[in-house]
Structure formats: C-alpha cells, structure tokens
Amino acid sequence: MNPFYQVMGPKPNMMQQFQSFMQQMRGKDPHAMIQELVSSGRVSQQQLDQAQMQAQQIANTFQSMPGFPGK
Numbered sequence: 598m599n600p601f602y603q604v605m606g607p608k609p610n611m612m613q614q615f616q617s618f619m620q621q622m623r624g625k626d627p628h629a630m631i632q633e634l635v636s637s638g639r640v641s642q643q644q645l646d647q648a649q650m651q652a653q654q655i656a657n658t659f660q661s662m663p664g665f666p667g668k
Contacts (some may be wrong), residue, residue: 634640659665 629643635642635645
C-alpha cells in the first residue's frame with residue numbers, strides 16, 4: 598500500500614469534494630481562469646508568482662522520491 602495513503606487514510610468526504618471539484622472544472626481552461634483572477638485584481642501577480650514557485654517546489658519534492666512516476 599502507498600505509504601502516503603496509509604498516513605492520510607481514507608477520507609470519503611474529501612474524495613466527494615474532489616469529485617465535485619472535478620465536475621465543476623470539466624471543460625474549463627485553468628489558465629484562462631487564473632488570468633481572469635489576476636486581471637480582476639482578486640489575485641495579484643505577486644501572489645500568482647509565489648503560488649507557482651511553491652507548486653514547483655512541491656513537484657520537485659515528489660519527483661525526487663524513489664519510485665515516483667516520470668523520473
């Protein structure tokens with residue numbers, strides 16, 4: 598069993614929320630949605646840059662794990 602899954606354990610409500618999120622996002626362009634948030638001022642360019650940097654750091658962490666797909 599996946600060690601991450603063992604630690605997190607099954608979270609049925611979280612899975613339902615994720616499925617709902619996926620249904621809401623189906624057919625939408627995430628890049629256009631982000632650009633709209635920045636254009637409207639709801640998210641600053643600095644906030645977007647910081648979030649992208651954190652996402653890249655997380656991706657790098659996962660990619661350095663043994664057995665992670667895409668290595």
